[in-house]
Amino acid sequence: MFPPASSPSTPPALTDFASFYLYGLTNNPYQQSADLAQFGQLYNLVIGEHGGVGLASSFHPYQLVNQAGITVWYTAYAQLYAQPNRAALFEAMAEEQARYVVAPPASFAEFHVWPDTRLTSQENPVFSHYIPFVLPFLVRKSAAILRWDAELAAADGNRERFGGYLEAVNKAIQFVQPSPAFVLGFGEFDEQQPERLIERFMDCRAMLLTR
Template sequence: MPPKPPHVPDTIPPAAPTGPTPNDFASFYLYGLTTTPYQQSTDFDKFGELYKLVVGAHGGFSIASSFHPYQLLNPAGVSVWYTAFAQFYAQPSRIEMFGEMTLEKTPFLVVPPASFAEYHVWPDARLTHAENPIFSRYVPFVIPFLVRKAPAALRWDAEVAAAGADRERLSWYLEAVKEAMQFLQPAPALLLGFGEFDEQHPEQLIEKFMNCRELLR
């Protein structure tokens, strides 16, 4: 039998892993009202405290800013959550990071591009002053989180379910969340709730603020 050419390997090496996909993550946010919605911080420890309090034992990312809803999508319609995933995917260590998120439930911090400082009013313009002047006095804000999907409930959902009709217990938890977000959205910021962002239906976020409008009059 003729010898095998030296350039032919004995075995075919496995393909290099390509890493996680956007479908491995879900987009969540705290939302409320403030006077200055666009605030930045790179305080990893403070973001970690807020993440653990709201998201719980799930790997993922805090996004190092709060935003007005009309800052969440760039002119091309790409969200700050998808951009955070793209920034993560560009990291050479993404496989190791994804493993830490999955096995050790590690939260990371990602700084959004400066381009998200710009406002881009959506076709649904109900949060503008022209449509609803009340939102120039009580300005909507969002604090986004990109979370590794997992079967376990997020801490916010678990706390709300555990509190049930016990308003005192729920009040304690909400006060803890408000205290934890002070470094990014200090008083007089008002926390309204927590939700999941639907890339296909961003207007659902606007609806949450509209549902609170009557309380502000």
């Protein structure tokens, strides 16, 4: 459960948002789409009835933080905050669960390898064949459960039941991450412990080596 968010009458701080992501494997991690309707459908399917922002791009994990240490989630927040009507935009997120899509700056096309180099092809060649990708979501915090978490709870450990939902998510990403891309899971990015994201990919490394 999230802590209470700031009053909608004043623009919220970045701490009033959570940095979520879908993660998976592909042959081309950095891809963009201008299809706002498809982004909206994907957001609804993964996040649900929560205000927030989708980024109109997928990324390799080493593209999520630029040379200055700024994340793609921060830039999404900053882009909305820079709007003259930011108070109305943020209030709509809180009151009406409004969703927006922003295009990240082109500077995030550059790779910036973290101190944790385990996703490099030099250290783990398997990740040159199955290349990690991330689809970020910046979500206004609330007490309501996320759609992904609700589906996971409803499946109650039944892999086949959750598999149906996961198949729908894989279909929903096709407009920005077409086949052979597939989703492995969903998580929350922690700027203080970014290596947790890398651990998610490392958890499937052994499986990939047997394919």
